[in-house]
Amino acid sequence: MRDEYVFKDSVLDRVKAVPVLVGSLEVTMEMAATFYDVGRDAVESIIRRNRAEFNEYAELRILRGKSLAEFKTLRQADGDFKGVPSITLITRRGLLRIGMLLTESEVARSVRNYLLNVEEIASKEQRAWSMEREISKRERRRLTDAVQVFGDGNPFVYANYTNLVYRVLFDTDAPGLRKLYGLDPDDNIRDAFSTEDLRSVVDVETAISSLLRLGYGYREIRDELLGRSGNFRRDAA
Structure with a gap:
C-alpha cells in the first residue's frame, strides 16, 4: 500500500509547506524532521529500519567525497553543512514514505488520513x-x-x-x-x-x-x- 501511494507526493504540499534546498527537490534529514515536527533521530530510525523500501525506488542519496564537496560548494552560505563527513538527501517520494511510517507525528497522521480516506474516492x-x-x-x-x-x-x-x-x-x-x-x-x-x-x-x-x-x-x-x-x-x- 505504501508503494501504491508513495507516487502521490503532491499531497505533502496540501498538508504543509515542504522545505526545499535551493536548486533541488530533495530534502535533508533535518528538513524532513522539521516538516514532520519530530526529532532527527526519529527520521533516522525510520530510514534505518526500512532502508530496503527507500532504496527500491532510489528515494535516498548519500553524498560523500567529491559529490559532497560539490554540494557544499553550491551552498557555501549555509553553515549547517560545514564539517559534516556525509549528507543524506531524501526525495519527495521518500519524504512521503517517511510520513507513512512515522507514528509520533501529527503531520504524518494528517498525510495518511488524507491519502487513505479521501484521495481516491472523493x-x-x-x-x-x-x-x-x-x-x-x-x-x-x-x-x-x-x-x-x-x-x-x-x-x-x-x-x-x-x-x-x-x-x-x-x-x-x-x-x-x-x-x-x-x-x-x-x-x-x-x-x-x-x-x-x-x-x-x-x-x-x-x-x-x-x-x-x-x-x-x-x-x-x-x-x-x-x-x-x-x-x-x-x-x-
Whole structure:
C-alpha cells in the first residue's frame, strides 16, 4: 500500500509547506524532521529500519567525497553543512514514505488520513474539505496544548476558547451552532463547517495560540479578537 501511494507526493504540499534546498527537490534529514515536527533521530530510525523500501525506488542519496564537496560548494552560505563527513538527501517520494511510517507525528497522521480516506474516492470539493479538516484538527491540538501550558487554570477554559472562536466567526456559541445545523449532542460541530469556515477557524485558533504564548489572558484575547472579528470573516473580505 505504501508503494501504491508513495507516487502521490503532491499531497505533502496540501498538508504543509515542504522545505526545499535551493536548486533541488530533495530534502535533508533535518528538513524532513522539521516538516514532520519530530526529532532527527526519529527520521533516522525510520530510514534505518526500512532502508530496503527507500532504496527500491532510489528515494535516498548519500553524498560523500567529491559529490559532497560539490554540494557544499553550491551552498557555501549555509553553515549547517560545514564539517559534516556525509549528507543524506531524501526525495519527495521518500519524504512521503517517511510520513507513512512515522507514528509520533501529527503531520504524518494528517498525510495518511488524507491519502487513505479521501484521495481516491472523493470529489475535488470533498478533498479540499478533508484537507482543511485535517489542518483544523492539528491546529486545535496546538491550541489545547497552549491552553494547558499558558492558561489560567479555569476548568471551563477550553470551552471558553472554543466559544470565543465561534463568536468571532459566527456571532454565536457551540449550542447556537448545534441548533443552526440541527446537530445531535454527540455530533462534531466542525464536521458541519464548509471548507471556508474551517480555514477561518484555523486562522482564529492560530491567533489565540500565539496570544497565549505571548502571555495574554482570556479577557485580553477575547477583547482583541472580538474587536477584529471582521478581519477573520471571509465573507467580509
